Amino acid sequence: MGRSESPEVVLIFRGTHQVLSAEKALKVGGVAIRLIPVPRRLTSDCGLAVRLEEQSLPKAREMLAAVPIVPASAHRLLSSGEYEEVSF
Amino acid sequence: MTVPKEYIYLDNAATSLPKPRGVAEAVAGAIGRAGNPGRSGHALSIGSARDLFAARERLAELFGFRDSARFVFTENATGALNRAIKGLLRPGDHVVTTSVEHNSVMRPLRRLEGAGVSVTVVPADPTGTVAAAEVVAAIRKETRLVAVTHASNVSGAIQPVEAIVRAAKARGVFTLIDAAQTAGAVPIDLSALPVDMLAASGHKGLLGPQGTGFLFVREGVPLVPLVEGGTGSRSEDDHQPDFYPDCLESGTPNSVGIAGLSVALAWLLKKGVASVRSKEVALISELLEGMRQIRGVIVYGPEDPAKRGCALSFNVGGADPGEVGRRLEREAGILSRAGLHCSPNAHRTLGTFPQGTVRVSPGPFTTRKEIRACLSALRGIAPG
Numbered sequence: 001m002g003r004s005e006s007p008e009v010v011l012i013f014r015g016t017h018q019v020l021s022a023e024k025a026l027k028v029g030g031v032a033i034r035l036i037p038v039p040r041r042l043t044s045d046c047g048l049a050v051r052l053e054e055q056s057l058p059k060a061r062e063m064l065a066a067v068p069i070v071p072a073s074a075h076r077l078l079s080s081g082e083y084e085e086v087s088f
Numbered sequence: 089m090t091v092p093k094e095y096i097y098l099d100n101a102a103t104s105l106p107k108p109r110g111v112a113e114a115v116a117g118a119i120g121r122a123g124n125p126g127r128s129g130h131a132l133s134i135g136s137a138r139d140l141f142a143a144r145e146r147l148a149e150l151f152g153f154r155d156s157a158r159f160v161f162t163e164n165a166t167g168a169l170n171r172a173i174k175g176l177l178r179p180g181d182h183v184v185t186t187s188v189e190h191n192s193v194m195r196p197l198r199r200l201e202g203a204g205v206s207v208t209v210v211p212a213d214p215t216g217t218v219a220a221a222e223v224v225a226a227i228r229k230e231t232r233l234v235a236v237t238h239a240s241n242v243s244g245a246i247q248p249v250e251a252i253v254r255a256a257k258a259r260g261v262f263t264l265i266d267a268a269q270t271a272g273a274v275p276i277d278l279s280a281l282p283v284d285m286l287a288a289s290g291h292k293g294l295l296g297p298q299g300t301g302f303l304f305v306r307e308g309v310p311l312v313p314l315v316e317g318g319t320g321s322r323s324e325d326d327h328q329p330d331f332y333p334d335c336l337e338s339g340t341p342n343s344v345g346i347a348g349l350s351v352a353l354a355w356l357l358k359k360g361v362a363s364v365r366s367k368e369v370a371l372i373s374e375l376l377e378g379m380r381q382i383r384g385v386i387v388y389g390p391e392d393p394a395k396r397g398c399a400l401s402f403n404v405g406g407a408d409p410g411e412v413g414r415r416l417e418r419e420a421g422i423l424s425r426a427g428l429h430c431s432p433n434a435h436r437t438l439g440t441f442p443q444g445t446v447r448v449s450p451g452p453f454t455t456r457k458e459i460r461a462c463l464s465a466l467r468g469i470a471p472g
Contacts, residue, residue, distance in 0.1 A: 014322070014331050015126070015319065015320070015321035015322075015333075016125065016137050016141075016320055016321065017141065017144070017156075017334070018331075020137060020138065020141040021156075021157070024141075035129070035134060037128070037130075038129070043324060047126060047129075047320055047321050047323075048129055
């Protein structure tokens, strides 16, 4: 991650338990992710979010649907540094 | 970790000792590195959140339920029972319970009784066992909850919880099981038993540290949080979150204790609760058999070891139970618990109120040699 050409996507969940449940499911599915503090531009929450590459979204959707767990929202990081909400 | 060698520990119904290897080390490790779980994005906060998550996942696995979010950590079984009872019942509601409940069920109910909740206490038989049909017969149209212990902490009697839960559910009544005496010691499968709420301590049969416990809440139970506050989630909103486990877990949790509980749960998962149960039934059988042969010893509760948990109450003639307990300790290093065991109604049911009983309770690390030492000490104390 980081050097990839694929844009970054941030998944926001309701709480820490849901973040860690998602992390567990995504790791089982071989999806590379990183836990990050929730970007302040997205919410004023003090919790954690999941960061992954946009190209991993289809696999991520599949793995999270199997739990099932649904992110509260998903956001693509634009080159401007702003976030654009994407459907999940 | 071991119990000091001068003692034989037979008070596992109060708290289990020793704990499995690694529990104390996990607590000591966590106290040096536990950040506040879910409150920050830094490594030590995430590490602590992972400890809680691992413990919650292990609880869900141990109790056969797929969604670990429904297991809410509490400070003990009492905290879990208070959250269940006071979070559900409102003035005008009726609750059915039994005469063998611990004060951690009865005292919250008595308090609510003064606030317009009506309470029916169904009497148990002289062995301390309640009849499912009598509990079900006490359900009325305004009954909101049936609260029943899984096994008495005094007589050890296992209650017919499955029949009670199924009948209550069929009548649209919520159910609560107090599993303080059985969690980790008697197999409980929440995918098969449709109970709405189940409360337990983490430091008895679950073999974790004191200061831990949990409440399981099935989907669809409209539980109102007893305590509101910071959860680390939805911080922009000054209203309590409505999702599990956050809605019922406000304030910094006992991450240190839960790190220890997690190791204990891993031990139980590896060992298997059925295997622990089978060992404890054998120990209880030997105790029961031995006590029956000592003249003057009166044993309470069901005769069949399969119908009992690990608490075994007895008296020696008319002797003061406190004095018998003191002699067991002084003469043989045996640690028991004498008195009323926070369950006055259970003693009234057995006919042992107000003097109480002596209670011995083996655990998964108790040996047959220790059981024989207990019987030998009792033979010395009994008048013969």
